[in-house]
Amino acid sequence: MFSGCGIAGALVFDDAGGPVPTAADVARMTDALAHRGPDGEGLWSDRGVHFGHRRLSIVGLGDTGAQPMTRDHLTIVYNGELYNFRELREQLRGDFVFESGTDTEVLLRAWQKWGPAAVDRLRGMFAFALWDGRERTLSLVRDRLGVKPLYFHRSDSAIVFASEVDALLRCPTVPRAPDLDAIRHRLLCSSTLEVDPWRTVVSGVRALPPATRLTVRSDGRTSSTTYWRLPEAGDDSGTELLPLLSDSVRTMLMADVPVSAFLSGGLDSSAITALARQSGDVTAVTVAYADEHGADPGVNDDLRFSQALVEHLGAGVDHHTFVQPNAVTLADVDAVCDMAALNDDVRHVNILANYRSVRDLGLTVVLNGQGADETMGGYVGRPNFIANIMDIGAPDDTRVNRLPSSRSAGGLSAEVLRYRGGADRDVLDFLKSLPGTGVERAHRLLVHTQLARVVQFEDFLAMRMSIEARFPFLDHPVVEWCFARPFERHLRADTRQGKVALREAMRGLLPDTVLDRPKAVFPYPELGALHRSLGELAADHEPELHADPLVASLFALPDKGEIKSLPVDSLWLVLATWRWHSRLQHA
Structure with missing residues (x-):
């Protein structure tokens, strides 16, 4: 079972x-x-x-x-x-x-x-x-x-x-x-x-x-x-990536209930959907966000690329699309509150909604494309990666020193900011202890830290909806393959492109438009509507926010009546921290 x-x-x-x-x-x-x-x-x-x-x-x-x-x-x-x-x-x-x-x-x-x-x-x-x-x-x-x-x-x-x-x-x-x-x-x-x-x-x-x-x-x-660690890089011989990834997808399709796949139209989810289709019919789920007025957004990038893949694969793909709202309620904040972690990303509300869409289809299992970016160099073309970790087109080992502070929350109290130096050193000292070239060390760091957080919230949110998420890119033979070879195998310096090995493996199985699509991060809801929603929520509960001793010690809150002026990320973080602390006090 x-x-x-x-x-x-x-x-x-x-x-x-x-x-x-x-x-x-x-x-x-x-x-x-x-x-x-x-x-x-x-x-x-x-x-x-x-x-x-x-x-x-x-x-x-x-x-x-x-x-x-x-x-x-x-x-x-x-x-x-x-x-x-x-x-x-x-x-x-x-x-x-x-x-x-x-x-x-x-x-x-x-x-x-x-x-x-x-x-x-x-x-x-x-x-x-x-x-x-x-x-x-x-x-x-x-x-x-x-x-x-x-x-x-x-x-x-x-x-x-x-x-x-x-x-x-x-x-x-x-x-x-x-x-x-x-x-x-x-x-x-x-x-x-x-x-x-x-x-x-x-x-x-x-x-x-x-x-x-x-x-x-x-x-x-x-x-x-x-009992296990990432392997150190050796030569580029042995098994190719495609058989390993195909086997990973095939084994994760085993179930006595229907198995679906998330399909954003990006390389990772498209690869999983295409390989799943080789084993039989597959249900694909694509999610988009409403426009600023709450209406259907029409055909955005994710929908356009996912539809291109479905047409490429032909019959046998049961494709469902869902439109998620931009507004956030207090119930949404509570629903994504994991007592193990600080919830610093408002997109968790929408990830939970993605799993709810799977449940609403009567499904129990979904294949998820997380993991390829951290293990195959998926972020090397992103401007923030180049600015704060490593530009593979112009390597500079000192860039990574900016990484910890680049991810800092805004609006922190003076008491919290006193710990800036120690927090930076913790991250950079750990990075220095990892093997490999600069860009390889950066990705090993991401596996140990960012990927650990990603699978933590994905499992938590999936299970909130009684959905099991499976991750073909995190099958350990696939991960071992990624790091047992020189990490340059995943990179193309002249075009600042990552996941080269994955693109090569999927050439002929995916349309070129999908293979060559630039890396896109998991999308945010429409920011104007989201800011209005969070601002109104924070204003409605401003007395509680100011009265919470943990919130007051961590954040430099604006004067009463001005809380709507905070940016989206700060509004979310203040609200999420308040609700987390309230739950802890009443546990």
């Missing part, structure tokens, strides 16, 4: 004193994840260990794969998909009799046979907790690129974990205070340049980093291991 799910649990340490999490606490945490798994719930407890699971069924729609699942001395709660579970099952058939057709049971038996080394054999996106009753050891594990989330709080008495921070906060032993250092860093450098993968914006709440296994013994002893 492939399933995008929600997991929660706790381990109470031996001889623990003071308040400890209970089975009832874990039940409340699990209930808070119902949107991640509306198709089923399971709970399990044994001698201070409590597991909870919510299920969104994708493959294997029966109950034989219900979780938590126990086989012999091992019990697991698991969120994700193993795309190679059938191959692993064949390797394990001589050792075990399988009671279900699920990837969950395959993962459990793989761990039983190979121990922690089993994770090296897994291909997919996953986060899971596994209890070994014989060794009395809890293992928390996250996939290589961090597509599936896992958060935890460790005290002297217990460790508590969940797929979302909001669920963790249902446990009374978890603290409810902002991590001011983390918040200041993300305001000064943006949430896309957080170099500490363990850090969230809630004090005492940690994120399990990508490609990490955390081992917690029943006496509280804890250790962590990084």
Whole structure:
């Protein structure tokens, strides 16, 4: 059973004193994840260990794969998909009799046979907790690129974990205070340049980093291991990109429910849609924004290029277009509020609406084109990339020194700005520690920071709509291919163009108009209408904004009655921070 799910649990340490999490606490945490798994719930407890699971069924729609699942001395709660579970099952058939057709049971038996080394054999996106009753050891594990989330709080008495921070906060032993250092860093450098993968914006709440296994013994002893890293560049021989990417798309189409694909008309989404079409009929979803008057925008760039691809692919593409509004309501701000992160991008409202469009079509799974820009040099033609990281046409290693401050939020308080130098140094020191040429190091930085943030909000927003997002460009064999070759393989310096290898791979499969389309960022709503909407919202709640102590300490708010004068990004950030802090205080 492939399933995008929600997991929660706790381990109470031996001889623990003071308040400890209970089975009832874990039940409340699990209930808070119902949107991640509306198709089923399971709970399990044994001698201070409590597991909870919510299920969104994708493959294997029966109950034989219900979780938590126990086989012999091992019990697991698991969120994700193993795309190679059938191959692993064949390797394990001589050792075990399988009671279900699920990837969950395959993962459990793989761990039983190979121990922690089993994770090296897994291909997919996953986060899971596994209890070994014989060794009395809890293992928390996250996939290589961090597509599936896992958060935890460790005290002297217990460790508590969940797929979302909001669920963790249902446990009374978890603290409810902002991590001011983390918040200041993300305001000064943006949430896309957080170099500490363990850090969230809630004090005492940690994120399990990508490609990490955390081992917690029943006496509280804890250790962590990084089981995978990006490869260093070698030669340009071996397998070509197209077979790897084709296989990635093909495996991610496996489901017992219909699978769709986002189609913006850009290179990445077009490549995925075209490769999906090779395996059969495909549903493609394109989203545009209303014009400044709220009317249908007509045929804009995304619609024009997506329609060109649909015509190129011919019959077999069921193409749906949706028009999203520009206005933002307080309910919209709350809907995209992830307690793990500072929401500094108003476009998350529209990304959530994209997933809502998929749900409205009666679909459960969508292929998403995220990841190609960070792994294949997609930003090298963008003016802000050239200004603040590296101009491949005229390399200058000093340009990158401007990167952290270039992403700073506006309108920050003097207290926050005092930390400018330290925040910059954190990012630049981490960048210097990475291997490769200047432009390669910049993209390794983006994988560690920006891509980590992207998959975090994509999973969160998709799951808000009970939709599973899959990312073919983040299949780890594809990512390894991208960095195992000289990064120049992705670049063309004379035209300042990236994703050259991808364009070459898709030549003949996509129309030239799509292949040669300049890189475009995820679009904003119409800015005039958006500014009016946010300004009115901020004005309606101006007393609350001024009264919130966190907002007042982080931002230099204008005088009362003048808040509408703030620019769009500042209006959004002030409103989002206020709503985040309010939720934290009342969790």
